[in-house]
Amino acid sequence: MEIDQLRKLLRDVRNHRTDVGAAIERLASLSTGELGFARIDHHRPVRRGMPEVIFGEGKTREQLLEIVAHLASRRARALVTRLDADVGRELAALHPAGRWNPMARTFYLPRPGRASRPIPGLLIVSAGTADLPVAEEAAVTADALGLAVERLYDVGVAGIHRLFEQGEQLRKARVIVVVAGMEGALPSVVAGLVDAPVIGVPTSVGYGAALGGLTALFGMLTSCAGGMTVVNIDNGFGAACAARQILAARG
Amino acid sequence: MEIDQLRKLLRDVRNHRTDVGAAIERLASLSTGELGFARIDHHRPVRRGMPEVIFGEGKTREQLLEIVAHLASRRARALVTRLDADVGRELAALHPAGRWNPMARTFYLPRPGRASRPIPGLLIVSAGTADLPVAEEAAVTADALGLAVERLYDVGVAGIHRLFEQGEQLRKARVIVVVAGMEGALPSVVAGLVDAPVIGVPTSVGYGAALGGLTALFGMLTSCAGGMTVVNIDNGFGAACAARQILAARG
Amino acid sequence: MEIDQLRKLLRDVRNHRTDVGAAIERLASLSTGELGFARIDHHRPVRRGMPEVIFGEGKTREQLLEIVAHLASRRARALVTRLDADVGRELAALHPAGRWNPMARTFYLPRPGRASRPIPGLLIVSAGTADLPVAEEAAVTADALGLAVERLYDVGVAGIHRLFEQGEQLRKARVIVVVAGMEGALPSVVAGLVDAPVIGVPTSVGYGAALGGLTALFGMLTSCAGGMTVVNIDNGFGAACAARQILAARG
Amino acid sequence: MEIDQLRKLLRDVRNHRTDVGAAIERLASLSTGELGFARIDHHRPVRRGMPEVIFGEGKTREQLLEIVAHLASRRARALVTRLDADVGRELAALHPAGRWNPMARTFYLPRPGRASRPIPGLLIVSAGTADLPVAEEAAVTADALGLAVERLYDVGVAGIHRLFEQGEQLRKARVIVVVAGMEGALPSVVAGLVDAPVIGVPTSVGYGAALGGLTALFGMLTSCAGGMTVVNIDNGFGAACAARQILAARG
């Protein structure tokens, strides 16, 4: 039921063209979604700030080109994740305003015109070179969600002193996303050093007992570092969304 | 929002005590559930026929006694599953109208007065003696849901000829629930013999490679016998509910 | 033993050419299948309505072409599932009466002549775009089994309001097949809204903790929505068969 | 190295009692912890606000009594989790100022004197009665961490309309902890309705395919509801810590 229809119904009641019993019946017969969910959607501030997001995996080249073309024609912001390189390049050629990030495997089409000022406070930390695609997916998503992103990369076990050297950067962050594969110990170490919320992102980097990321995931979940939470394996996108919820909801 | 409140609001619109804009705002601020879901609940025929069901596992003796006492005082039908024997006996002593089934680990409190006529067509088949508690949970639940239950027990591998001997009983059934542990092959065999819908219930009976019922579950799911569906391990209750949906929705 | 042989044996008994003891011995030496199973097969109504089904996965191009050619020469209906695109196209070129569905990965060869009227009442619901191949496998199979199929696609979490808007369509369905990957929550939501039997089909869509569909499968199995049953991961075919059993067995 | 020792060393340098080379050597020989970590500890605001936490599982009765007695003698706040009932009761008898919560299996010993004002904004939602111990562990922990806790319990599938009815309470919350076992779908539903950060806590409630909480855990991780994060199975404590990080770090 559109707002216009509701208004007309109420006017009919006021004008005695519809009596109260019939109006009650009409309202009671609304399916939930007709009224409730649509409205909720319109009022939700986050969704207002969110671009359309398309999960690229499992979609054909044709489907992806069509979806982005449709959104571009509506001048909507759009973020496509998990893109194959050839489709990414093709999108970039078709939509010069968009940004194809081959490392992150994302294509982002911003809204024409001036962007609002990004919300500061997010730090993305990653352990190894092989974790970069996931870290960058988080960074691109966060940028598309209106967050300013700081990066602290390549601070895994071999370079743990770099982590300690950046104590200032860690302490200033308001939310920290930590991306790590293998045994996934980095988020626990970070969570032990700061008071900001830490979101762990296990990656599928590793072999054998790494079990495709399950070991990193389970390690983060069982870590005794209080206050850390976790998202799915390789889910940089989800971590950025969670960071956005925390930062946007403030003040 | 109660119906009276809605009526009052619409009358206020009609009487110009509330203008249309304010009424729209008031209606738009309703949470979904206040209007929509309550109504859906009242119209659902199955829920009308369903007793209150209490899953006993993980509830304390005190909680269970209190819940049943409350339902009994409202003269509601109630079915409690996964009951420990001592609580079952205690409930039976407190509520003489109820039926404690130690094999099924259920306590069923029917509504005082005459029961409606049960819906025929359900056959419950089980493989071994150790599967009986699950088969009986299905049978007690089906009875509480208004179904007439036929039983064909102990027709596992050792007694497979009994299954073939009962071809008539199998062919007359309109829905068959087949309960089996170990490798869980019985439902496939039954599904290969009949045209009625077959619901497989894997049980946790077995050891070693039986993996607590997972092998029976996976075996049923991968069976090539077309048209069989499956519920959770040891979930006799769920199988009876599914049988009820199929039989009740007919005609 | 052919019926003619049996008749001859009995005539020999009647004509005293064979004595009773020898006839008993002869009958007792029949293997089960010679007599029993063949007869059961001939009497099964569903098998009469079923097309020949060929599971394409693991069969070579040559095997598939030969099987379909053989069935076509017998004017039998045939359904091939899990086809690679090139074999599908080749079959379509060879058998113009057949229908190659690249989304569903099926090739269906109907029987020449008029089809009987399809049985109504099946609704297939799917969550996301990536679940469509499985949903379409269910739809094509159901069509081949003589069911009329309604579709309600793309009503996952992001579009849950679409589900609620289609309350009427949900309530009118007599069986609902719900296809969903990731965490597989959609079938439970649907089962909570309707009284018809709901068959959940988990898909292998998702990554990381989705475990190739096991998480969706386990989620559906543990769902507390009573009366839902489940088939194997990506098994649209099996869900359609189960729906057929339920609808065909009715009245 | 105590601050006094450092001061003395520097004074010795100033007074030429120690030359620069020797001082460098002395400073360079400090183990990291002697200087760095101790200081970091003293500056961390969250740790200042944190009570001592003792994980009770795997500790003997004697160990627990002794630890709490020691902390009580130092007038320190202390929180013990995963307590067996008999030790809990014994602690309550020994320390009348403490609070033994048998449902949450916690013992909390507040600091003598006036508590500071709790930080508002946390809502704890739980699905079923069997999830209450975990929800209460979260609630007791949050209280001990200085948060004001609102509860919305028993809003699982059977009572989903209660969830929708409490839209206001959901929308006002600044962080929501959602506790659910079985298939663990509730956090996704909540995350779909609000913009606040949602922390999912899977519980080990369920049987068979619930896999001791792994299914709920995996379901939450693969949920497509953006912005949700997850903690370990049954880890109400960790969820409260994470909520504290989010709320305390704000503004």
Next chain:
Amino acid sequence: MEIDQLRKLLRDVRNHRTDVGAAIERLASLSTGELGFARIDHHRPVRRGMPEVIFGEGKTREQLLEIVAHLASRRARALVTRLDADVGRELAALHPAGRWNPMARTFYLPRPGRASRPIPGLLIVSAGTADLPVAEEAAVTADALGLAVERLYDVGVAGIHRLFEQGEQLRKARVIVVVAGMEGALPSVVAGLVDAPVIGVPTSVGYGAALGGLTALFGMLTSCAGGMTVVNIDNGFGAACAARQILAARG
């Protein structure tokens, strides 16, 4: 259909009291089992040699006492496995002719009268003391099945020289059952030394990475020692049955 009924039918045909068409119909309407399976059962030589076997796990004391009493009254041989000690002792007291083996957890009731001569050739090898219950279950079962059993126990890694010392015993065996937990390497070693068929029985002995016997099971299955086969974890009973099939079928 009893043999008498069949004889009567054929006589009726001969006597022209039943015509051939009616007899065909009558025979065709037999369910498979009525004729076929019963007969097959009577002709199977192994089943003739087999005692009745009752799997004790999951059966109540009452059920077990009743089953054994019934079989004893029919003078049938009976073997009960996986017995709790108290029921075992009770059975032994009630049936003095029976043998209760607390290590094997079996109760065996031989047939009154002279036993036939046991078939030689079976050697049962076990690795450690903790594997003895499974080895003894195999030994008792083999004895009940009419096999003569030789034992070679406690030849695990620590005592591997004992294995090599018994080369003669190994080489003379016609079938070898090897029982081993932990990493389950013993059967492969034995299979590498002899030409007789080797049946591996993994046990649930071990902890941690032993995974309740799965590691031993998988290790035996992946062993490169050709010609070894495997039964379920702790399934001494099944190994003895397999040995019986091999030895009995010979010559």
Next chain:
Amino acid sequence: MEIDQLRKLLRDVRNHRTDVGAAIERLASLSTGELGFARIDHHRPVRRGMPEVIFGEGKTREQLLEIVAHLASRRARALVTRLDADVGRELAALHPAGRWNPMARTFYLPRPGRASRPIPGLLIVSAGTADLPVAEEAAVTADALGLAVERLYDVGVAGIHRLFEQGEQLRKARVIVVVAGMEGALPSVVAGLVDAPVIGVPTSVGYGAALGGLTALFGMLTSCAGGMTVVNIDNGFGAACAARQILAARG
């Protein structure tokens, strides 16, 4: 130590060129293998009958060509399994006396000259078309091991009556290898019908809950059909070896 060396040593003792102490020392310093294992190898009848077997998987084309060329030059029999098609064809071209079986993925090079008469009694049963490669690997291996092979293929669930029709063939077999994927129920059914030893070979055929063959494997292991044993997933080779051990050791 070659036999000649041993002889020389003993002659030296006899001729007093070596005293007893030195001879003892020399003999005691033999590593086990120098004496013991070599001898055991020479006396083992099965190994005498065995061709050289090369597991092709994980070996390079070069390695395989070289190994076979070496064996051919020694006029040794050789069996290569798990061959890629191109290497198989290449071997067939290089060694015209050899047999490349593309279905079984084997290359077999018999010994020049007359073969001894094969041992009868092996029946290989398989469930579906997709299981044929494994069944044929078993058949080719058995042939190379000197067994005469009978085949009964394509008797899975859809064609179960074919199995019953072949009761005679089943009953005459002295060992039966049953190859089946999916839920793996066929070996149990066969084992229930015959007294010969049954060796189950689970295959990796299937999808989703088939878990790459683990479900078939676990199903066979937990089957209650006594006397069945199991080999690794897709291990047709091992099943043939086990059959050989059983048949060759007889009489």
Next chain:
Amino acid sequence: MEIDQLRKLLRDVRNHRTDVGAAIERLASLSTGELGFARIDHHRPVRRGMPEVIFGEGKTREQLLEIVAHLASRRARALVTRLDADVGRELAALHPAGRWNPMARTFYLPRPGRASRPIPGLLIVSAGTADLPVAEEAAVTADALGLAVERLYDVGVAGIHRLFEQGEQLRKARVIVVVAGMEGALPSVVAGLVDAPVIGVPTSVGYGAALGGLTALFGMLTSCAGGMTVVNIDNGFGAACAARQILAARG
């Protein structure tokens, strides 16, 4: 074959009482173990230093008492692990010279007389209080194997500064055994700080995603800290043995 028998045989050769051919046959008929393995056993230095070790789990009280009594009567050193408390106390009462360690669940019976001087260099580090039983099992075993043990306990995440403070102790160790449950990160941290070999011992401490120690095990195995090795979950005994191999083999 005893050394005396061998000597006699050679003398017979020398004295021409046995000819060379017969002696060759006699020697060739020796089973491997009779000569080879026994000798190897006698020459192995580690086994000389090792006490008899009895794994207590799965052995009955009677078996354990008898084994220890037998060893005590032979004045052999004995170490019993995984003892139940009551058997431990009983052994301590029976053998006053023995040491019952209830935390480690071990009973150690040293050899009467003076012990040799322990080998220095082993440091055992543990993470939490709940890991102490495993750490102590390692310590008691190491002591029984002749190693001097230093302990550094309770240096998990909460007390990580203690670890850094003990840099000296870490650097002086020649082998470090690190015991940790939960996510098992401690061994990696230690391995990153020192050059000595580090042996990680995962424990079953933890819940939910800790998976009974598998997460700690997998985490240690995938750790990128080079040079660390791992033993089974809770296997303090094995870690001490490995440390002994390293320390004893030196110099």
Next chain:
Amino acid sequence: MEIDQLRKLLRDVRNHRTDVGAAIERLASLSTGELGFARIDHHRPVRRGMPEVIFGEGKTREQLLEIVAHLASRRARALVTRLDADVGRELAALHPAGRWNPMARTFYLPRPGRASRPIPGLLIVSAGTADLPVAEEAAVTADALGLAVERLYDVGVAGIHRLFEQGEQLRKARVIVVVAGMEGALPSVVAGLVDAPVIGVPTSVGYGAALGGLTALFGMLTSCAGGMTVVNIDNGFGAACAARQILAARG
């Protein structure tokens, strides 16, 4: 903080240009890493001996070429593991001083000039041909770490006598790395024969129940051969590092 800065600060204190309080504050504000970790790094002897190691998997061709070029320009030793063949060949062409090992998939760039003398004592044993890449990764790494490597390859089950024949080589080794796939029994056999530390390396060689190396891994972990430790599946690199720690730390 560079050493120069620290010196300047102390001089300022001495010269009264900075007072003690300010200097304390300055020192206290150092992040841990600035002082502590850098120093530790410089003093670690192993790291001094270690080449730079680059894990090639998951890095692009461009990244790898650039990293090696950078290290070559600094005349640093470098070891790249898990290289694809084309990148390996390209590196070999660009850096003629480097060694590309296609079997091990490694590229090693030694330091120009004379190498120091390798440390003896390492023996690498492997089971089958398919295990060679992992064994060679260990060998190349060990060589790069300054160890002299002996090899004993192809001594799996089929060639176990070769293992026994090489008793001398086994006994002389000071550390033994044993590489084995399938059921992974070889390390246990070796550990049972020697007193040197044995490091097991499970490989992913095998199929079906080999579970990608998990069975070999679990088998090694549960082996009762005392004193063996284990590294990750296919982790030849890690085993060589561990061997280096053991050998380098000696004497």
